[in-house]
Amino acid sequence: DIQMTQSPSSLSASVGDRVTITCRASQSISNYLNWYQQKPGKAPKFLIYAASTLQSGVPSRFSGSGSGTVFTLTISSLRPDDFATYFCQQSYITPPFTFGPGTKVDI
Amino acid sequence: QVHLVESGGGLVKPGGSLRLSCAASGFTFSDYYMSWIRQAPGKGLEWVSYISSFGITTYYADSVKGRFTISRDNAKKTLYLRVTSLRAEDTAVYYCARTMGFFDSWGQGTLVTVSS
Numbered sequence: 036d037i038q039m040t041q042s043p044s045s046l047s048a049s050v051g052d053r054v055t056i057t058c059r060a061s062q063s064i065s066n067y068l069n070w071y072q073q074k075p076g077k078a079p080k081f082l083i084y085a086a087s088t089l090q091s092g093v094p095s096r097f098s099g100s101g102s103g104t105v106f107t108l109t110i111s112s113l114r115p116d117d118f119a120t121y122f123c124q125q126s127y128i129t130p131p132f133t134f135g136p137g138t139k140v141d142i
Numbered sequence: 143q144v145h146l147v148e149s150g151g152g153l154v155k156p157g158g159s160l161r162l163s164c165a166a167s168g169f170t171f172s173d174y175y176m177s178w179i180r181q182a183p184g185k186g187l188e189w190v191s192y193i194s195s196f197g198i199t200t201y202y203a204d205s206v207k208g209r210f211t212i213s214r215d216n217a218k219k220t221l222y223l224r225v226t227s228l229r230a231e232d233t234a235v236y237y238c239a240r241t242m243g244f245f246d247s248w249g250q251g252t253l254v255t256v257s258s
Contacts, residue, residue, distance in 0.1 A: 069244040071187075078237055078248040079187065090246065122187055126243035130201040132177070132189040 037061050037125050041135035048140060054110045056138045058123035063103045067127035070099055070108050073137075074119045082121075083108065110140075118142060144168045144247040146238050151252030158228050158256070164221040164238030164249055172196065172216040175241040178223045180234035181251075188234075191223065192241055206232075228256045 038061035048054050058068065066086040071079040081090050083099040086106055096111045110117055123135040150162040162178070177192035191202045191212040200212050211224040221238050233256045239245035 067243065071245075078250055079245070080248075081244060081246045084244045084246075124187075124244065129243070130189070130192065131203055132192075132245075134187040134189070136186045 036131055037064060037128055037133055039123055039125055039133050039135040041121075041123060041138045043138060044136065045139040045141065047142065048113050049142065050113055050115055052113045054113055054117075054140060056108045056121055056140075058101075058106045058108070058135050060104045060106075060125055060127075064125045064127035066102045067125055068099075068101065068106045069124045069126060071122045071124065072117075072119045073122065079122065113140075144240060146240070146247060146249035148236065148238055148249040148252035151236065151254045153255045153257065154228055155258050156229060156256055159224070159226040160228070160254060162223040162225065162236055162238075162252055162254070164223075166219045166221065166238075166240075169240070169247075171214075171219040176214060176221045177239050177241040177245060178210075178212060178221075178236055179239055179245065179248075180232075180236045180254075182231070182234045185234075190236070193221070225254065228254070230256050232256050 040059045042057045068086045070083040073079040082093050087099045098109045120137045120139045122137045145167045147165045178190040193200045193212045197214050209227045213222045235251040235253050237251045238249045240247040
């Protein structure tokens with residue numbers, strides 16, 4: 036199975052900061068990498084697919100990049116609504132669909 | 143818009159069983175693969191199972207294989223997960239999600255607590 040890791044596991048940031056989260060796959064997954072945002076007590080929200088394509092309705096301050104084994108999610112200017120946990124997920128070899136352990140972004 | 147509503151969770155003793163349901167609306171249910179994904183308290187996301195659009199193909203995580211059964215009723219636009227031989231480590235919020243390699247729509251989840 037493909038294993039996913041994320042770094043950092045948590046970070047503290049301020050409104051207006053640029054934030055970057057890294058996701059790594061245990062083997063090459065081309066660009067089959069997806070990102071989700073989850074707020075406490077809520078279901079995850081789908082943000083990005085194919086490493087860099089924003090889902091409809093996702094603000095343009097979110098961006099994704101990478102291919103192969105290393106991927107990044109960047110929030111260009113953090114808004115109060117962006118404080119949440121972010122998960123990556125590979126869809127290159129499935130099943131199983133595997134998620135990263137998450138990165139918590141807090142104040 | 144896509145709407146998914148899970149139900150059927152609750153408190154169950156170890157070794158017990160439940161049937162979880164996910165009612166879908168706002169899209170053509172029979173066109174999509176569907177999945178169950180769970181999240182233990184304070185933990186990350188774990189994919190549990192998925193089913194093809196007409197129910198022909200199913201897959202399970204190793205952790206639930208042989209104990210959980212996914213099914214669907216396209217006429218009722220409903221996804222199911224029969225969970226049996228429950229263990230403490232199955233305690234989690236169970237989400238249903240529309241599946242296209244990624245999971246683009248999620249329900250609000252239903253909590254399953256396994257405890258004596």
